[in-house]
Amino acid sequence: MEIFDYEDIQLIPNKCIVRSRKEVDTSVEFGGRTFKIPVVPANMQTIIDEPLAKWLAANGYFYVMHRFEPERRAAFIKQMHEDGLFASISVGVKDEEFAFIKELAGAQLNPEYITIDIAHGHAQIVMDMIQHIKKYLPDAFVIAGNVGTPEGVRELENAGADATKVGIGPGKVCITKIKTGFGTGGWQLAALRWCAKAARKPIITDGGIRTHGDIAKSLRFGATMCMIGSLFAGHEETPGKKVTVDGKRYQEYFGSASEYQKGDHHNVEGKKMLIPLKGHIADTLKEMQEDLQSAVSYAGGRDLAALTKVDYVIVKNSIFNGDQY
């Protein structure tokens, strides 16, 4: 297998067929709905909260609510549905999560999307949870992960997952690779390609995206959707705590397996960092869309399909060449 990551790849342009980048359609169909761009903020407590989830759903973006305030999830689903919006929640795999799915079914609360969110998703318990959800909430679109191998993707798909999430340890606040020696950190893009070749259903690539160009590269190598944490951290609307250091404003961004999330120091595989505040998330989403429109025009197309077949070269860490954005 050829090993590379985002920085190692440059996509090769084709003849432009649009008169303006504004003609380019960046929308994506995912789980029966169409979203403006193939991007979803990470389901982490410093990245998404209920007000932001509502805003994203109401404005044509996909979202996945985190699972770290488990007692709020039923009311959240109810409220989203009362407001005419889709509900997209996360669950874990502990016993109480199996009971929670039964409770939702009993209360006739049917979230449109359920993400099974655990660190090592290639596990029998995850397949059990997929089947449990399909039994009690058969209309839910089930996203399962995270995995980092084609076997992982296939097994979760065969268990009934409607989409899989790929990425073990490439995240900005991840320390899995340091603490355990395992993962796709440093070769997430190649791992995505490896997994996508085996997939029969959509893949969400998760972690490691550092620039807007990395979204186009993810689509080239098989992703339908990109889950992003660090690029969304540091906005007025993201919920991480805002702090001032030496007169500069920052926002906390911490891992879901960090001691800040867990409240203790067992099996810690995440850290905390401060991200400079950078304005409103609507502006970043708009810029992502414009950059993606531009990428599609370089690919020689009018929609995201054009990105899936472009040629590329492997430049091995040389593209920034000392340049900074």
Ligand SMILES: NC(=O)C1=CN([C@@H]2O[C@H](COP(=O)(O)OP(=O)(O)OC[C@H]3O[C@@H](n4cnc5c(N)ncnc54)[C@H](OP(=O)(O)O)[C@@H]3O)[C@@H](O)[C@H]2O)C=CC1
């Ligand atoms: N994408 C990534 O690379 C990673 C993401 N995370 C994020 O951190 C959050 C917490 O994840 P997680 O700890 O899985 O959630 P949970 O605390 O819900 O743990 C999941 C369950 O799987 C068991 N388990 C067995 N082996 C592992 C393993 N290697 N890693 C994790 N659990 C294992 C756990 O038991 P026990 O705790 O007793 O072992 C627990 O019962 C999630 O939001 C996840 O997405 C965390 C690490 C990596």
Ligand SMILES: Nc1nc2c(ncn2[C@@H]2O[C@H](COP(=O)(O)O)[C@@H](O)[C@H]2O)c(=O)[nH]1
């Ligand atoms: N290994 C860990 N991975 C984590 C943790 N918390 C979240 N994550 C993963 O990172 C991505 C976001 O990555 P980014 O590069 O865009 O910042 C997120 O969606 C999770 O999959 C953690 O504590 N440890």
